[in-house]
Amino acid sequence: MKKQIANWGNYPAMEADEESFVFEEQLDALVDKDVSFITRGNGRCYGDASLSERTISTLKFDKILSFDTENGVFECQSGITLDQVLNVIVPKGWFLPVTPGTKFITIGGALASDVHGKNHHVDGSISNHVVEFDLVLASKEQLTCSKENHPDLFEATLGGMGLTGVISRVKLRLKKIETAFIRQKQIKAANLQELIGLFEEYKDYTYSVAWIDCLKKGEHFGRSILMLGEHAKLDEIPPDQRPDALKLPAKKQITFPINMPSWVLNSLTVKSFNFLYYAKNFKKEINNIVSYEPFFYPLDAILHWNRLYGKSGFVQYQFVLPLSEKKGLIEILNRIADEGLGSFLAVLKVFGNQESMISFPKEGYTLALDFPVRKGLLEFLDELDEFVLKYDGRLYMSKDARMKPALLEAGYPGLKQFKSIIKKYNPGNKIRSVQSDRLLLTADS
Amino acid sequence: METVLVLGATSDIGIAIAKKFASEKYNIQLAARKPELLGPLQSDIQIRYNVECSVYAFDALIFHSHSMFFETLSPKPETTICIFGTMDDEEDAFNNWSLTQRMIDTNYTGAVSILNIAARSYLKNKKGTIIGISSVAGDRGRASKMIYGSSKAAFNAYLAGLRNKCFKDNVHVMTVKPGFVYTRMTENMELPALLTSTPAYLADVVYNGFARKKNVIYIKWFWRYIMLIIKSIPEFQFKKMKL
Numbered sequence: 096m097k098k099q100i101a102n103w104g105n106y107p108a109m110e111a112d113e114e115s116f117v118f119e120e121q122l123d124a125l126v127d128k129d130v131s132f133i134t135r136g137n138g139r140c141y142g143d144a145s146l147s148e149r150t151i152s153t154l155k156f157d158k159i160l161s162f163d164t165e166n167g168v169f170e171c172q173s174g175i176t177l178d179q180v181l182n183v184i185v186p187k188g189w190f191l192p193v194t195p196g197t198k199f200i201t202i203g204g205a206l207a208s209d210v211h212g213k214n215h216h217v218d219g220s221i222s223n224h225v226v227e228f229d230l231v232l233a234s235k236e237q238l239t240c241s242k243e244n245h246p247d248l249f250e251a252t253l254g255g256m257g258l259t260g261v262i263s264r265v266k267l268r269l270k271k272i273e274t275a276f277i278r279q280k281q282i283k284a285a286n287l288q289e290l291i292g293l294f295e296e297y298k299d300y301t302y303s304v305a306w307i308d309c310l311k312k313g314e315h316f317g318r319s320i321l322m323l324g325e326h327a328k329l330d331e332i333p334p335d336q337r338p339d340a341l342k343l344p345a346k347k348q349i350t351f352p353i354n355m356p357s358w359v360l361n362s363l364t365v366k367s368f369n370f371l372y373y374a375k376n377f378k379k380e381i382n383n384i385v386s387y388e389p390f391f392y393p394l395d396a397i398l399h400w401n402r403l404y405g406k407s408g409f410v411q412y413q414f415v416l417p418l419s420e421k422k423g424l425i426e427i428l429n430r431i432a433d434e435g436l437g438s439f440l441a442v443l444k445v446f447g448n449q450e451s452m453i454s455f456p457k458e459g460y461t462l463a464l465d466f467p468v469r470k471g472l473l474e475f476l477d478e479l480d481e482f483v484l485k486y487d488g489r490l491y492m493s494k495d496a497r498m499k500p501a502l503l504e505a506g507y508p509g510l511k512q513f514k515s516i517i518k519k520y521n522p523g524n525k526i527r528s529v530q531s532d533r534l535l536l537t538a539d540s
Numbered sequence: 541m542e543t544v545l546v547l548g549a550t551s552d553i554g555i556a557i558a559k560k561f562a563s564e565k566y567n568i569q570l571a572a573r574k575p576e577l578l579g580p581l582q583s584d585i586q587i588r589y590n591v592e593c594s595v596y597a598f599d600a601l602i603f604h605s606h607s608m609f610f611e612t613l614s615p616k617p618e619t620t621i622c623i624f625g626t627m628d629d630e631e632d633a634f635n636n637w638s639l640t641q642r643m644i645d646t647n648y649t650g651a652v653s654i655l656n657i658a659a660r661s662y663l664k665n666k667k668g669t670i671i672g673i674s675s676v677a678g679d680r681g682r683a684s685k686m687i688y689g690s691s692k693a694a695f696n697a698y699l700a701g702l703r704n705k706c707f708k709d710n711v712h713v714m715t716v717k718p719g720f721v722y723t724r725m726t727e728n729m730e731l732p733a734l735l736t737s738t739p740a741y742l743a744d745v746v747y748n749g750f751a752r753k754k755n756v757i758y759i760k761w762f763w764r765y766i767m768l769i770i771k772s773i774p775e776f777q778f779k780k781m782k783l
Contacts, residue, residue: 157584160584
């Protein structure tokens with residue numbers, strides 16, 4: 096039965112068959128069918144990466160297989176969400192080694208996107224913490240991949256957007272914590288120059304990310320709030336909390352009820368939001384202890400926040416530029432401010448060094464912003480692509496719904512090798528998505 | 541801690557019910573025809589909920605194995621939940637006796653066989669709960685669910701009789717009648733969202749009914765009234781309808 100599916104940006108949407116499995120033998124039977132497919136987790140990538148006319152959903156393949164609470168090694172099936180993993184590991188004194196800004200993604204999706212978090216400059220992306228995983232190839236053959244076993248597949252699968260096979264089982268190394276709290280520091284920066292200085296000054300913090308107002312021009316161009324954090328040690332939290340230091344935070348969630356009409360979002364409302372967001376930090380610097388939830392997942396508290404962008408959806412644009420190309424960052428931010436197509440949450444972060452075949456992160460500045468889908472948006476984003484190309488940057492495939500193949504090729508030096516690995520293990524392009532076809536990763540030729 | 545036996549633990553509903561009771565701090569015994577599939581669910585339940593979880597082989601169709609099966613359970617479960625069942629294409633079953641017989645033998649005969657054994661043990665101890673997952677399809681016979689519905693109708697009558705028989709000895713029997721449920725069995729069917737429940741929702745309702753010692757529960761609740769209307773249509777009219 097076809098149903099309407101879309102990823103988090105609600106753009107694009109399409110009709111698709113969705114099939115699920117609980118047991119490995121059922122997965123084998125699904126892979127064996129003579130119809131191409133893409134694997135799909137919780138649909139939290141933004142664009143068209145996990146869309147296809149036929150999808151195999153991993154959501155019922157969500158069992159925890161082992162958890163070594165002494166050494167922090169966690170083994171699970173790929174359809175489990177980070178949310179469920181945290182519920183189990185936090186009370187035992189462990190944390191995800193890397194987490195993106197939402198906990199509603201699956202582990203399989205996290206590997207396929209090779210997700211990064213606020214600690215990239217210290218801990219790298221999730222691929223750094225994967226011990227091994229099982230991959231079911233298009234041929235139904237199942238391989239256990241690690242740095243030692245099938246290293247080509249290991250590398251091509253991490254960040255490979257599901258195109259090498261179905262990730263079925265994952266073994267991860269976790270991070271030890273003493274409490275479920277974060278010692279947080281927030282610093283206001285009056286402009287981009289100051290922010291970049293602060294990133295440098297506080298680079299030893301494990302977690303760092305900045306919210307940046309993209310609509311400000313002039314001397315306040317790039318005003319922002321830098322958010323820094325460390326896992327709080329037991330003696331850093333209030334004494335009355337210490338007996339329950341590892342307790343899970345209470346679930347407080349509200350649901351964004353309806354798709355907002357598109358006229359609500361305009362440069363005036365976004366400017367007001369940005370003003371309030373900046374002004375809420377009354378002091379130049381705030382230091383406090385907060386639960387991990389609001390620190391890592393502020394938006395998860397509002398289920399379906401994507402409805403804010405209305406039925407037509409939104410595109411998230413995330414690029415990275417090398418550290419040497421600060422000029423490029425300024426040019427892009429200027430271009431965005433001129434256009435007035437603002438975004439509530441523009442997020443800037445400095446990536447540490449990373450060498451990989453097809454993963455997004457590399458050393459440099461990464462900026463992510465949302466744009467509601469409107470007339471003229473695609474042309475505008477094409478224009479931004481020109482800057483990204485010019486300054487030796489690249490875009491994040493998990494956010495992408497519209498980039499051209501040439502930009503992918505220019506941005507990812509490992510692409511040729513990646514393509515040859517797909518050709519080898521996914522001959523005939525049995526595993527393919529709307530995105531992989533669009534980007535000519537699985538184009539028939 | 542009390543123990544719950546889940547018969548039919550590889551089904552989507554079986555998995556959801558096992559997890560729900562585990563989350564309420566019951567030890568779980570998983571039983572299914574293919575126990576070799578249950579390793580991941582077993583570890584999941586142990587790690588997530590910190591309860592004991594064991595796995596047993598159980599085949600509803602091998603009736604003579606049932607006493608031995610119940611004998612080997614250790615400890616004896618205080619609650620037995622019967623979830624297994626099959627639903628074949630009705631037209632295929634109508635034309636093929638072995639399919640018809642398999643549906644009846646799984647959904648009715650097999651269930652009666654194992655639940656008689658559990659009930660005898662509970663009556664002896666004057667304590668225990670039996671939960672049977674039946675179906676609204678058993679409330680009235682109709683062409684599109686003729687064999688399946690009749691097997692569930694017989695199961696409903698059995699559970700009602702058992703409830704009556706066991707009441708005075710402090711053994712409780714609950715009949716669960718789900719309407720549509722999103723499972724692998726119904727993945728390719730177009731189901732009305734309002735009338736359809738997820739396995740997790742079903743498991744919550746079953747647990748609440750169990751905790752409140754309900755007799756017959758419908759999932760979702762308004763199925764009770766839908767079936768009331770369907771049952772009230774006079775037969776001379778009903779037989780002409782396409783249902």
